[in-house]
Amino acid sequence: MNSTGRSLAMDACGWPIVPPSSSIAAIRYLDLITYPFFLLLATVGNFFNLAVLCKRDKGRSRSKSTYIIAIAIADLTFMWISIFTYIHNYNGDLNDGVPDPWLTDFYNQIAGAAMFIQEVVAFASAWMIIAFTAERFLAIRWPMIYHRTSHGKRSIHVVLIIFLLACVIAAVRLVDYYRYYALFLAPSPRPPRPPPRPTWLLQWYTAYLWIQASVQIGTFLIILILNLWLLRTILEQRRFRKETLQPSLSAEEQAKRTGRSDWSTLPMLGVCVLLYLITQIPELIDNAVFLLEKGCVYQSSSELKAVVKPLTNVLANINFSLNFLLYCGVDGQFRQKLGGLFRSWKSTSELRTGTSRVGKLLAVIPSHGTKSTTSGGSSSSKECTVNKKL
DSSP, X not given: OOTXXXXXXXXXXXXXXXXXXXXXXXXXXXXXXXXXXXXXXXXHHHHHHHHHHXXXXXXXXXXXXXXXXXXXXXXXXXXXXXXXXHHHXXXXXXXXXXXXXXXXXXXXXXXXXXXXXXXXXXXXXXXXXXXXXXXXXHHHHSHHHHHHHOOXXXXXXXXXXXXXXXXXXXXXXXXXXXXXXXXXXXXXXXXXXXXXXXXXXXXXXXXXXXXXXXXHHHHHHHHHHHHHHHHHHHHHHHHHHHHHSXXXXXXXXXXXXXXXGGGTTHHHHHHHXXXXXXHTHHHHHHHHHHHHHHXXXXXXXXXXXXXXXXXXXXXXXXXXXXXXXXXXXXXXXXXXXHHHXXXXXXXXXXXXXXXXXHHHHHHHSOOHHHHHHHHHHHHHHHHHHXXXXX
């Protein structure tokens, strides 16, 4: 019995369902305040990421960059799709928790598609880190096999398969939400209560929730284990090179003999992995708690959920917006290419400015041909006038 004398409802595990608190967790405002900054950082940073990475060489170098390019596109998509939820929530906070009716109607129409796209790119971004790690591991651990089997289009095929698989897994979001929208949100007047899910949809949606939590936990563990294995392989090969290569060889000659080009993207991979692992720890805990709740092992409090959800949103924004700064900090080749890109843009701008100034100068100074034509035209008109008078 609660303080009002009413008994609490029970869930499927027999635990009482405690109603959520009406107060808003203070950490929720951290998401509202920081999102515009992270959106700007993600937009500018990933623009430069794409501009630099798209200029890389073809062949295997292009294959190495494909995953980073796909991750940059996924990051941009996630951050810009989130703007709809941000505007809706921000407008609601300005109006005492009730957004404007027209904004609510618009948000209800696009919420299902926005949720679907966000989950697709979030799944794909993590899986592309796995694919990128696996390819780098193959290139370093078995370089002969990698060079014999790799080609420029393989990474593109892998990225497309990853996105397709993510779409298949998240498809239930579209079906479930727009059925709910058509039967409950769209009708006017609105029905008194949402319609229950049919059995097939309930089973599909329940399976999706289990798959989502399990895949996110599995993805985290696979990325961690695979990169620890990659780090061990790198340390072993460095020890081997130090023991076997002649000390008289220069650094450039050692790099050529050990296939240094296959190591060039390791700093980018490292920061992607590190950022993902750090920012996904609360999400990992949240998914683990979800599985424990569904298994009737543990019940979390509504206050904890109110704190964890905004925290995971902020960390997700960090994960999808900081790659550019980390690339600049750890990858010398990326900084060199970025500097070359700026110099190229500056040279093009100066060339256009100089051409424009020359064009204006030529327009001001009349040419000799123009004078002749003008004088010729004047004498012709004078001759015509004399002939008319005659």
